[in-house]
């Protein structure tokens with residue numbers, strides 16, 4: 420259990436971050452947990468697995484990849500411990516393999532939407548978006564990237580490091596320069612923490628103003644999202660919970676304490692309506708956001724929803 424608690428803590432503190440990485444870490448943690456679980460009764464086994472799953476799911480509320488990965492990993496039909504354990508281990512291994520393959524497939528599909536000479540704007544640090552950008556570059560396309568800083572956690576610094584290592588010409592901007600720089604941009608490419616049934620994109624705070632500015636300037640907006648980032652529960656009317664993080668990420672708490680009339684709001688994500696998104700690139704194809712329902716139905720399945 421200690422290992423699983425360590426993973427949960429790393430997700431909570433964002434040592435492990437990004438919707439894809441969070442999902443992979445949770446799936447692997449659950450697999451390793453059942454391998455170490457010393458119970459012989461299936462009821463006790465299921466109870467322990469559910470407890471462990473809940474600990475993981477509660478670490479960060481917004482990335483739907485997390486509950487999806489946990490559900491995909493923990494589901495089993497065996498009514499004995501040995502069989503159930505084998506199923507869970509197999510589920511995790513398949514999930515992790517498919518997640519790796521999805522990144523590569525999305526790279527290839529998304530790269531077709533990038534042309535020689537394109538200037539791409541990206542936000543935060545998305546491995547899915549970077550897969551598309553790096554694939555296009557490796558194909559020999561002459562591209563450059565404008566990357567936002569992404570306050571307050573400055574994930575943009577991870578992005579520019581990675582782009583630099585690929586050798587891709589990159590410009591770092593502060594978040595508030597997005598609209599000013601939009602005139603130079605051809606395509607905006609971002610990741611996703613969740614896609615809702617109506618095709619809305621939940622991603623790092625600031626994504627919606629970036630998409631809005633792109634829409635106003637008639638620029639393309641692509642979101643790159645594995646199918647496990649689509650939210651089945653939104654079919655049941657559930658809303659995506661937007662994570663509010665500590666004020667300490669935004670301002671020194673001592674400085675804030677000097678100003679009793681000031682409070683800080685620190686939402687970690689925001690919601691971009693479907694009409695500002697041209698395409699969602701998944702590992703099974705490029706779709707308009709309006710097709711989110713079909714993707715949820717065909718590639719995730721109703722069994723992932725908490726009906727009842």
Ligand code: RUB
Pocket residue numbers: 436437438439440482542543544545546547548574609610611612622623624687
């Ligand atoms: C990360 C973020 C990323 C998505 C997609 O937020 O918003 O754009 O998670 O990332 P945080 P990926 O840093 O708060 O986790 O494509 O790597 O899954």
